[in-house]
Amino acid sequence: MASVRQIQITFDCADPERVARFWCDVLGYVVPPPPEGFATWDDFDRALPPERQGSAFACSDPSGVGPRLFFQRVPEGKVVKNRLHLDVRVGTGLMGEERLAALEAECTRLVTLGAVRVRLLPADGIDESCLVMQDIEGNEFCLD
Known part of the structure; x- marks a missing residue:
């Protein structure tokens, strides 16, 4: 049997620090400490060649x-729907109106952080309702 491996989820984006801090707020994640020898991430960033400054977070x-989330700057913007997205699980075990209330409450919180509500996918007899949203750079994710 293969051993379980850790994974990192990587986002291509225009502003890595801004997007990373958004996801920290969404998920309750934290920014890890800077590399040894640097008091802050800004100190580390200033030590990089100019073309690499601000390129990752x-x-x-x-x-x-x-999983660790890694954000890397890329030159091109988002053009089409994501092939992979995160489901933020806020309604686990809830059904019907109770689930919708939990999704709506979290949606309201995330909109104040800069997220955009896209659409509600209503319960269909097989799957429960979920909300499709976009992060601050337009990457889709679901409140599930």
Whole structure:
């Protein structure tokens, strides 16, 4: 049997620190400490060649359970729907109106952080309702 491996989820984006801090707020993640020898991430960033400054940022689950999220600057913008997205699980175990209330409450919180509500996918007899949203750079994710 293969051993379980840790994963990192990588986002291509225009502003890595801004997007990383958004996801820290969404998920309760934290910015890890800067590399040894640097008091802050800004100090580390200033030590990089100019073309690499601001090119990457990360956040991690403070409990160490969830995957690390890594954000890297790319020159092109988002053009089409994501092939992969995150489901933020806020309605687990809830059904009907109770589930919708939990999704709507979290949607309201995330909109104040800069997220955009796209559409509600209503329960269909097989799957429960979920909300499709976009992060601050237009990447889709679901409140599930």
